[in-house]
Amino acid sequence: MQYFDVIIVGAGIAGMTAGIYVKRAGLSVLIVEKTVHGGQIINTLNIENWPGDLGVSGADLANKIYGQVSELGVEVKYEEVETMNEISGKKGFRVKTDENEYSCGAIILAMGTEPRRLSEKQTADAGKRAISYCATCDGALYKDKPVVVVGSGNTAKHEIRYLENIASKVYHIHHDDPIPKDAEAVFVAIGRVPNTKVAKDLVDINSEGYIVAEEDCKTSRAGVFVAGDCRTKKVRQLVTAAGDGAIAAEAAIDYLAKK
Ligand SMILES: Cc1cc2nc3c(=O)[nH]c(=O)nc-3n(C[C@H](O)[C@H](O)[C@H](O)COP(=O)(O)OP(=O)(O)OC[C@H]3O[C@@H](n4cnc5c(N)ncnc54)[C@H](O)[C@@H]3O)c2cc1C
Structure with a gap:
């Protein structure tokens, strides 16, 4: 050893x-x-x-x-x-x-x-859709596509601002809210x-x-x-x-x- x-x-x-x-x-x-x-x-x-x-x-x-x-x-x-x-x-x-x-x-x-992981409920809700913990890393993959950001703090706000320049629509939901059906990727910012x-x-x-x-x-x-x-x-x-x-x-x- x-x-x-x-x-x-x-x-x-x-x-x-x-x-x-x-x-x-x-x-x-x-x-x-x-x-x-x-x-x-x-x-x-x-x-x-x-x-x-x-x-x-x-x-x-x-x-x-x-x-x-x-x-x-x-x-x-x-x-x-x-x-x-x-x-x-x-x-x-x-x-x-x-x-x-x-x-x-x-x-x-x-x-x-x-990063704190998505709850079991929201993970199940996301199904086969992509789950990302970094908009800067993965945002570009969703150009002109609808995405959702989960979270309510400053990091979530930052992720929303970043994605607004790329995605066709950025939904904003809180921990444990249902995930919008048409969102193609889930960006998680819950601490x-x-x-x-x-x-x-x-x-x-x-x-x-x-x-x-x-x-x-x-x-x-x-x-x-x-x-x-x-x-x-x-x-x-x-x-x-x-x-x-x-x-x-x-x-x-x-x-x-x-x-
Ligand atoms: C989005 C974001 C932006 C930020 N911006 C700023 C800023 O502008 N200015 C500022 O001052 N701070 C900023 N921070 C905070 C800053 O990044 C942290 O305070 C700092 O990086 C903490 O460093 P650390 O070495 O303690 O931990 P970390 O950077 O978390 O490093 C810990 C390392 O340990 C490794 N590790 C964990 N477990 C194991 C294991 N079992 N075996 C081997 N390796 C392991 C991890 O892989 C990781 O590489 C930001 C943080 C985030 C998330």
Whole structure:
């Protein structure tokens, strides 16, 4: 079983920032990512609040940070973490993915959030029609066709505005309303949920699914740290994810030094 000083789960902005800090401290580090590096920001076309880069796209920002991660020699594996356990006698942790098993001295959890899924009722109602969680990604497929947006927050409003320039008609409905018969695709914007089920036996998670930790990014278990949107916090943004990445990395480095 390959050993790393620190394993980071998730290559979003939090996870990649943590990787940069751990690597620069001279420790061995592995980032495990189940989809693509960059996380939830990659489909955003225009970010205006990332300091130093007015109007950067999410994909460009993610690739820039990934370039830095690669240049520094941080190892990244595209695998899904399935289980994490503490090795008895506090000898570190075992991390099992869909392809491999690793061991490590400390873990940084940076799994972020994912879109809340359509209810069972609306999924059944949608039948064989396409269900999308990203108008920017899939909207163009429905040029001059009727579509429906489900949701009532700012993201739903954004999706409606985007689709109005493409589709022949954009219906707007709320969670659990019936889906209009002629809509050819269902765009879902009903919020996000933390990606934390994989850590439920390892650390404390609150009733909304967020991993419980203060600004020091320390979880209920020594040696396990959390960074980014999957942590209990007030502001979920790119800069706070990056800030958490640095804090969690420094805490992990300190933990290993004291051990
Ligand atoms: C549409 C949209 C627009 C936004 N616009 C802005 C903006 O303009 N400015 C701003 O500051 N913020 C914006 N945000 C918020 C910002 O994107 C987030 O705060 C930030 O990306 C969180 O980063 P993160 O690394 O914590 O999590 P994420 O980006 O969610 O990354 C988590 C990563 O972990 C991976 N992962 C999850 N579970 C596992 C597992 N079991 N095994 C392996 N990998 C796993 C995921 O695949 C993902 O890549 C926006 C968010 C959205 C959805």
